[in-house]
Amino acid sequence: MAVERGTLSDLYQNSKKLLLSSRDGLERLERLEFSSSSSNALDSPELSSAVKRDIGQIQSLCVEMDRLWRSVAAKPQRDLWKRKVEQVAEEADSLKESLDKFFLRNQRRMQEARERAELLGRANGESSHVLRIFDDEAQAMQSARNSSRMLEESHATGVAILAQYATQRDRLKRAQRKALDVLNTVGLSNSVLRLIERRNRVDQWIKYAGMVVTIIILIAFWRWTR
Numbered sequence: 001m002a003v004e005r006g007t008l009s010d011l012y013q014n015s016k017k018l019l020l021s022s023r024d025g026l027e028r029l030e031r032l033e034f035s036s037s038s039s040n041a042l043d044s045p046e047l048s049s050a051v052k053r054d055i056g057q058i059q060s061l062c063v064e065m066d067r068l069w070r071s072v073a074a075k076p077q078r079d080l081w082k083r084k085v086e087q088v089a090e091e092a093d094s095l096k097e098s099l100d101k102f103f104l105r106n107q108r109r110m111q112e113a114r115e116r117a118e119l120l121g122r123a124n125g126e127s128s129h130v131l132r133i134f135d136d137e138a139q140a141m142q143s144a145r146n147s148s149r150m151l152e153e154s155h156a157t158g159v160a161i162l163a164q165y166a167t168q169r170d171r172l173k174r175a176q177r178k179a180l181d182v183l184n185t186v187g188l189s190n191s192v193l194r195l196i197e198r199r200n201r202v203d204q205w206i207k208y209a210g211m212v213v214t215i216i217i218l219i220a221f222w223r224w225t226r
Helices: 008-033 045-069 075-123 127-186 190-225
Strands: none
Touching (some): 008 045, 045 075
16 A cells, blocks of 8 residues: 555554554464464465555655654644654554564474474484484483583682682782781891792792683683583
């Protein structure tokens, strides 16, 4: 149906009628989709095409109304019509999104039905082969779950190790501060202080090396379990 030219009020009334029609058609499609006779409901191109056509008509009317409300002289009326047109456009976009999701679900189910038909067609009495395929898939899924669980446990272990390193680092820092306070109090030489600082740097390198080795082990284990 072509866009009917007319006043802004006429176009708005037409768009509201089309919204009601589109919403009703979409609800009928969804009811048919989840009914017991969904196999017949999915093959309803007339209804889905009608809903799609109505939504396209609403969007065309919104373009025309968007042009007309801008020419309204009074600002309050102009603002009112702007809100009305925006509301219609938003409802049309929402209906179009729902219809697109319906088409996507329909397409997915048709593809699954074709794949099942092809699988059964290839069987031709070879049911044991089909069962073996399913068994292999189940074993593969179980193996993947086991690998994922092992990887999660390894990750948790690594996190715990890193947390221990962080705790030890805090303890070393506190011990260092206390030692420096004591050394400053008794007035030990600068050479002793530099020796302590070098020892602290060595401890930090050992800590970082341990973290890097832990990460490398986790990455290698993850690749091995893939």
